[in-house]
Amino acid sequence: MSSTDPFKALGLDRGTATEAEVKAAYARLLKATRPEEDRAGFMALRQAFDAARRSARAQDQARAEAARRAEAAAPEDEAPAEAPEAPGPQDVSQPQPNLTWHHDAALGWSFNSSPRGKLVEGAARWMVAGGPDGAAFAARCAEALIALPAPEARAFREDVVNFIAHMADPEEAREDLPVWKPLPVIRPDWLTADVAAILRDDLGLLKFRPSDSWSARNYNAVRGLLAPETAAPDAALPPPADVDAIVEREETEARRDAHGSYYDRAAHRWVDRSPVTVAMEDIAAATQRNMWDLPEALRAIFARDELQALDEFQDFDARLRQMVCAATGWGNEARRPAYPAWLRPQVVQLLDGTFGWSRQFGRQHWQRQQYEWLHKVLSRDVEIGGDMPEFREAAPLPRAQPPSKFSLWEWLLREPRNLLIAYLGYRAVQILWRLVV
Known part of the structure; x- marks a missing residue:
């Protein structure tokens, strides 16, 4: 060699x-x-x-x-004769027949009956057992990997990496952490330096590039666990995965639109530039300035063409309802709305005239609660002071009618059940009279 x-x-x-x-x-x-x-x-x-x-x-x-x-x-008349098609590598995208799964409670992991699954299960049991006879295991595993197609061999390494990350973080705390935070992993007792060397050098466990954010975070965590104890630990390891780049690709593929939305890697968040979001940002800026011509500014925003489609209008309506409820104190266990300075009567009338909140009641429980609060905001008489008058005049109370004289005949004919009650009473009186007499 x-x-x-x-x-x-x-x-x-x-x-x-x-x-x-x-x-x-x-x-x-x-x-x-x-x-x-x-x-x-x-x-x-x-x-x-x-x-x-x-x-x-x-x-x-x-x-x-x-x-x-x-x-x-080549010309059609000189086309070579068709050769018998050689068997190609196994298509791992298609489900394999008779593939079964079983869960190992001791390992806390599920394995399948495919060649790759059996190889992953053997590697997991060997690692947890402390890595006995590591050289022989490495040779057997290397021979088995040669027989697997290239995608299956890559998937084997990724499965083993995910298993080690799960054993190092059994509480799955990495699910709740932002992608840029370090993973709170604990080195398992069985992951000794000899086991790490075989996984790293003989099996090439880190010789793949993660395809999603979850695998990338596991890759970085296991990369740190498999680092050799030398002065330059990064010399024998590939560079860590750029999780932010993978998250950016995932977010872009999941939320791709035609409005210029993008993922801000510096702020670690998705920047939504859809028409509804832009309209809500413009409304928030206008209410912060509390302009005297706020109703005209809101009317111009409501009339935008990109907000007139059904889906956009419903989304805009829902988000605006949530904004008004939050601004007036809904959810703070308050009984009466607290009106901000920008919510003047003209603005309230514009909102109700555009979206018709006073005529809606909602279908779900939380929607009914939200509309009940909005009805208070739109029509309840409150002491607010300043130049904000009552939103609506209270309806006049009906005049009290003098009590009418009781008429047995009218009472009997008012409802059918009254006749039944009268008949039962009559029979009861008859029974009592016979018992007494």
């Missing part, structure tokens, strides 16, 4: 070797280079295999692209 050319170290020709041939050569040499007998030779073999496989994969892709172009450029 003294050659610096990874293909010569594997006994292959750089110009013609394919990724499958690289895997076969590595499996053949692995039987003669055991890690428990020659660890330096095993590490050199592993490095040569990784470098040769990357180069062979790129060459395979280039050959496939050249063949595709040549086939597209």
